[in-house]
Amino acid sequence: MEALSTQHITRSFSGRVIIQDISIRLKEQELVSLLGVSGSGKTTLFNVISGILPPDSGKVFLHGEDVTGRPGQISYMLQKDLLLEHMKVIDNVSLPLRLKGVSKKEARLQADPLFEEFGLEGTQQLYPAALSGGMRQRAALLRTYLGSRGVALLDEPFSALDTITKGQIHTWYLDIMEKIHLSTIFITHDIDEAILLSDRVYIMTGSPGQIKDEIVIDRPRNERQGFNLTPEFLSCKKNVLQVLGNR
Amino acid sequence: MKERSESITAKLPAVIALALILFLWWLICATGMVPSYMLPSPADVVRAFIVDFPNLMYHAKTSLQEAAYGLLIGIGLAFVIATVMDRFRWLDQALSPILVITQTIPTIAIAPLLVLWMGFGMAPKITLVVITTFFPIAVGLLEGYRSVDADEISLMRAMGAGRYQIFRYVKFPSALPHFFSGLKISASYAVVGAVISEWLGGFEGLGVYMTRVKKAYAFDRMFAVIILIVIISLLLMALVDLIRTVSMPWTGVKAAKNNGGK
Numbered sequence: 308m309e310a311l312s313t314q315h316i317t318r319s320f321s322g323r324v325i326i327q328d329i330s331i332r333l334k335e336q337e338l339v340s341l342l343g344v345s346g347s348g349k350t351t352l353f354n355v356i357s358g359i360l361p362p363d364s365g366k367v368f369l370h371g372e373d374v375t376g377r378p379g380q381i382s383y384m385l386q387k388d389l390l391l392e393h394m395k396v397i398d399n400v401s402l403p404l405r406l407k408g409v410s411k412k413e414a415r416l417q418a419d420p421l422f423e424e425f426g427l428e429g430t431q432q433l434y435p436a437a438l439s440g441g442m443r444q445r446a447a448l449l450r451t452y453l454g455s456r457g458v459a460l461l462d463e464p465f466s467a468l469d470t471i472t473k474g475q476i477h478t479w480y481l482d483i484m485e486k487i488h489l490s491t492i493f494i495t496h497d498i499d500e501a502i503l504l505s506d507r508v509y510i511m512t513g514s515p516g517q518i519k520d521e522i523v524i525d526r527p528r529n530e531r532q533g534f535n536l537t538p539e540f541l542s543c544k545k546n547v548l549q550v551l552g553n554r
Numbered sequence: 555m556k557e558r559s560e561s562i563t564a565k566l567p568a569v570i571a572l573a574l575i576l577f578l579w580w581l582i583c584a585t586g587m588v589p590s591y592m593l594p595s596p597a598d599v600v601r602a603f604i605v606d607f608p609n610l611m612y613h614a615k616t617s618l619q620e621a622a623y624g625l626l627i628g629i630g631l632a633f634v635i636a637t638v639m640d641r642f643r644w645l646d647q648a649l650s651p652i653l654v655i656t657q658t659i660p661t662i663a664i665a666p667l668l669v670l671w672m673g674f675g676m677a678p679k680i681t682l683v684v685i686t687t688f689f690p691i692a693v694g695l696l697e698g699y700r701s702v703d704a705d706e707i708s709l710m711r712a713m714g715a716g717r718y719q720i721f722r723y724v725k726f727p728s729a730l731p732h733f734f735s736g737l738k739i740s741a742s743y744a745v746v747g748a749v750i751s752e753w754l755g756g757f758e759g760l761g762v763y764m765t766r767v768k769k770a771y772a773f774d775r776m777f778a779v780i781i782l783i784v785i786i787s788l789l790l791m792a793l794v795d796l797i798r799t800v801s802m803p804w805t806g807v808k809a810a811k812n813n814g815g816k
Binding site: 354357358359378379380381382383385387389391392393394402403406407434436454 | 703705706708709710711712713714715719723724727728730802803804
């Protein structure tokens, strides 16, 4: 069964079709990228998947269950970490549980063991302002994980980072995905990043946003170190550029 | 340690300026440029303050009560109005101009009306304090509610938050700094508002006492009352700052990080 799938999603705003007939699939523990230029409706699709924007037509399934227009099932993470400054880190990350009616104490108990896994041990009682940028991103990811049933949506989460930090966080992310059995949909406009991280890349083109093509990256995810320096990578990139160019 | 000496240096100009003004005042009185029955010297005022202290405290108690009740009602009213205005856009459009207009009405002009309508007791004073204090707080809260990042609200909704939860976890805490800025202004307005309304009628309070000593041409005592009002206002503002620091423990964090390196 797929972790997540959308079927023929269409959504328009004031008569203008933003995304049209979008069908994507995400298998368990897969990382799939949505690659597209700005204005191709990636964010609209995101809002539909997370349930805060009902589609005009089409459906969203999470582990086979119809969750169309039902928020609170799939959480997402943006470039901005959006941590709440007035809450301690542990309360920030366990907020999704509290929103579902779990008591503060119980939510903390559930979140606490995950801090070590996410490299955040010892920050539980701090306020977000005391964390570094990278730690804030990791805390935001932990919150996303606790707010999702095994599927995380990431909207250009690392685009503000410098190349070296980005490389480190890529490796870390692929690693932690494995450990906590997370499936990921990753939105980006960075072709290299999409190819480097993904099992598959959906290429979106704009007005209206549609899935133009799907490219499979064959190299296993645990052998991606230095992948971007191989001819294999370049041929993938050439493929992608061709699809983006041929509109 | 360095921080401390820096903050003292920063305050030095203000202290010197204040000392200079006091010195000038003293000089004008000592040289007899202005006769002492018109402008009492600083020493006279301090003496009046000490001699009159029990009287001052008695009247201050009434004024403070009026200011406190008025301020508390003002906070409650501001909270309700700002929150429903934020919730319902049409209400915001309907009420915004009216709120601004109420602030352009001179306090002095409505105070006698309030006394006519409500008598010489505390009611007209408290009402006036409410009118003068609720506006800065309401504006602060509204601004705070609107300062929230729209992406933050979208994320809360994606995590399944309802309207009340978004208010409780995001909007209200984000509005707190703005609320306290408004409250600080309102706290100083509260005492002044109470005193002004007492001028126009009443049995006790600093404003009543002020008119009394004025009629007796006891200008030294009048100055003592003014100074007491200043002190009370400053203390109230300091109290607001204290409550702000205690109720928002996360605001000091950033500074600590910068000092502690990394």
